[in-house]
Amino acid sequence: MRKMRGHGWRRADCCLHLEAACLPATRTNRTVMPAKAGMTLAIGSASNSPTPWTFVRQNRRVHTLPSAPMTHWQGLEIISRGANRICVRDPGDPTLCLKFELPPAERTRVGPRQTLRRWLARVLPSLGENATELRAYRRLRTRLGDGMAGRLATCHDLSVRTQGTALRCDCVLREDGSVAQSLYHHLFVDPRYPAVALCAAVDSFESWLLQNDIPLFDLNAGNFVVLEQPDRTLRLVCVDAKSVLSGKEILPFSRWSTRLMRRKIERRAERLRMRIRAALDPAGSLQ
Numbered sequence: 527m528r529k530m531r532g533h534g535w536r537r538a539d540c541c542l543h544l545e546a547a548c549l550p551a552t553r554t555n556r557t558v559m560p561a562k563a564g565m566t567l568a569i570g571s572a573s574n575s576p577t578p579w580t581f582v583r584q585n586r587r588v589h590t591l592p593s594a595p596m597t598h599w600q601g602l603e604i605i606s607r608g609a610n611r612i613c614v615r616d617p618g619d620p621t622l623c624l625k626f627e628l629p630p631a632e633r634t635r636v637g638p639r640q641t642l643r644r645w646l647a648r649v650l651p652s653l654g655e656n657a658t659e660l661r662a663y664r665r666l667r668t669r670l671g672d673g674m675a676g677r678l679a680t681c682h683d684l685s686v687r688t689q690g691t692a693l694r695c696d697c698v699l700r701e702d703g704s705v706a707q708s709l710y711h712h713l714f715v716d717p718r719y720p721a722v723a724l725c726a727a728v729d730s731f732e733s734w735l736l737q738n739d740i741p742l743f744d745l746n747a748g749n750f751v752v753l754e755q756p757d758r759t760l761r762l763v764c765v766d767a768k769s770v771l772s773g774k775e776i777l778p779f780s781r782w783s784t785r786l787m788r789r790k791i792e793r794r795a796e797r798l799r800m801r802i803r804a805a806l807d808p809a810g811s812l813q
């Protein structure tokens with residue numbers, strides 16, 4: 527057990543990330559959702575427990591979740607969900623996935639600026655996550671061509687389905703055909719790689735961003751999936767390119783100045799490495 531940084535949740539038997547959780551959109555779940563995606567929640571009972579999961583905060587039970595994570599959403603097989611979208615397999619093609627923007631009530635709570643952005647996106651769909659990610663991907667594709675291979679999941683188009691409009695992307699798959707898990711999953715749900723190997727994968731991704739001057743700043747663990755390479759090293763594939771075009775700053779200096787952009791990429795990559803070490807090697811990360 528240990529205290530989680532920045533909030534009062536403690537790690538109990540297992541941890542859950544919004545992007546891995548696939549929680550049903552009930553009022554109960556919204557009540558316990560944290561303010562930010564990527565925040566770790568403590569769960570008081572094991573994931574295979576027949577009893578409902580209970581959140582524990584400073585030894586007080588605060589809420590209960592259903593015991594089984596959802597596997598399907600509107601009849602589609604869920605891969606994972608982020609703060610804004612749910613990612614499902616394309617029923618017509620297992621090599622593809624579909625990302626649907628969630629209705630407001632099912633998204634995580636955010637600050638006023640992002641709330642405003644979400645509201646604008648409802649009025650102007652071209653500002654939504656899917657349209658923004660597709661634009662960002664296409665812009666990079668035009669600039670880098672095959673130089674993007676293996677670094678960013680391919681985005682194809684916006685596809686109208688009965689469930690809504692989805693962003694159709696290549697699903698990042700492992701050698702055995704299973705869906706690659708997010709870095710978040712490898713940190714908090716099923717850790718199987720050492721921090722040093724994952725940090726080396728971050729180094730490599732960071733070098734690629736710097737070499738190509740790519741302003742991809744949202745280097746959070748839910749935006750990457752992890753692939754094992756034939757030589758046993760790990761590679762990160764980014765599955766969310768929207769931060770190339772959309773950021774949280776009011777005055778985006780780091781997009782106007784290459785020097786500031788590089789410094790920001792370095793800071794964000796270092797923060798990600800620190801999070802990896804803190805999750806997998808807490809003793810080492812304090813030295």
Ligand SMILES: Nc1ncnc2c1ncn2[C@@H]1O[C@H](COP(=O)(O)OP(=O)(O)OP(=O)(O)O)[C@@H](O)[C@H]1O
Pocket residue numbers: 545563605606607608609610611612613623625655679695696697698699705706707708747748749750751765766
């Ligand atoms: N192309 C893909 N291949 C495999 N898995 C994917 C792919 N795209 C997304 N995922 C899975 O879905 C999760 C959420 O995806 P994504 O980051 O696009 O959602 P989001 O709503 O933008 O999240 P956030 O706003 O929190 O960044 C990822 O962590 C990953 O597990």
Ligand SMILES: [Mg+2]
Pocket residue numbers: 608748749766
């Ligand atoms: Mg994302």
